[in-house]
Amino acid sequence: MRELRSLTAVAPGILFVEGPASNWTVFHGRSHVELVDCGYPADRPLVEESIRSTGLDASALRRIIVTHGHSDHLGAARDFSEGSGVEVLAAESELPNVRREITEQVTVADLLPVALRRGTIPWAVAAIRAGGLGDVGVPSAQAIVGEAIELSTGHRLEVVPTPGHTTGHACFFEPDAEVLITGDALVTGHALLADAGELQRLPTFFHHDAAGAEASARRLSLCDARWVLPGHGPALRL
Numbered sequence: 001m002r003e004l005r006s007l008t009a010v011a012p013g014i015l016f017v018e019g020p021a022s023n024w025t026v027f028h029g030r031s032h033v034e035l036v037d038c039g040y041p042a043d044r045p046l047v048e049e050s051i052r053s054t055g056l057d058a059s060a061l062r063r064i065i066v067t068h069g070h071s072d073h074l075g076a077a078r079d080f081s082e083g084s085g086v087e088v089l090a091a092e093s094e095l096p097n098v099r100r101e102i103t104e105q106v107t108v109a110d111l112l113p114v115a116l117r118r119g120t121i122p123w124a125v126a127a128i129r130a131g132g133l134g135d136v137g138v139p140s141a142q143a144i145v146g147e148a149i150e151l152s153t154g155h156r157l158e159v160v161p162t163p164g165h166t167t168g169h170a171c172f173f174e175p176d177a178e179v180l181i182t183g184d185a186l187v188t189g190h191a192l193l194a195d196a197g198e199l200q201r202l203p204t205f206f207h208h209d210a211a212g213a214e215a216s217a218r219r220l221s222l223c224d225a226r227w228v229l230p231g232h233g234p235a236l237r238l
């Protein structure tokens, strides 16, 4: 059974959710909710559970902003969007991947060279069961306009382009709460990484452009951040 690993209220109206295998952040105001990422497709009930824990429900969801178009971050965004008009946003250069006009995602063939590494096969089976190979594209996804996003919850997200993991991968910084959402540019854990809790990069084969991912991770400034909320692994308080 899929279960939430942890819920962390990092600042007023900002709830970090550690899902079964990937994470999302719930921004909540008096009557609106916006998400950054939303887990795997199979995590939809858990996304709704996490929203209910704020005292609101899924009908309050206005928008899903994704760090990138991988299926463990896009989750059920298309269902949310088609069912109730929830807007889905991504960096303009990530839109082809989010809409699945192209696919920048690790494939079964990419995994063959590392298939014998400890943990790879159980991780791959779990990812497939969670909908990781399903058609998760969101044709109606729209581009982020400008360098910051004003949320309906009163928060503001500065967009930090971090290409490499995918072409249009973006991190988001909330300056008032000093919260940096790093997606898959930097993580603190993953089934295929040994050191849980340490800030690190995902294994190279997960990146569309490994050199670009490394350069983006090096450029990413942590000095203004009080919290790092990664795409995988627990929240990190600096």
Ligand SMILES: [Zn+2]
Residues within 6 Å of the ligand: 068, 070, 165, 184
């Ligand atoms: Zn990813």
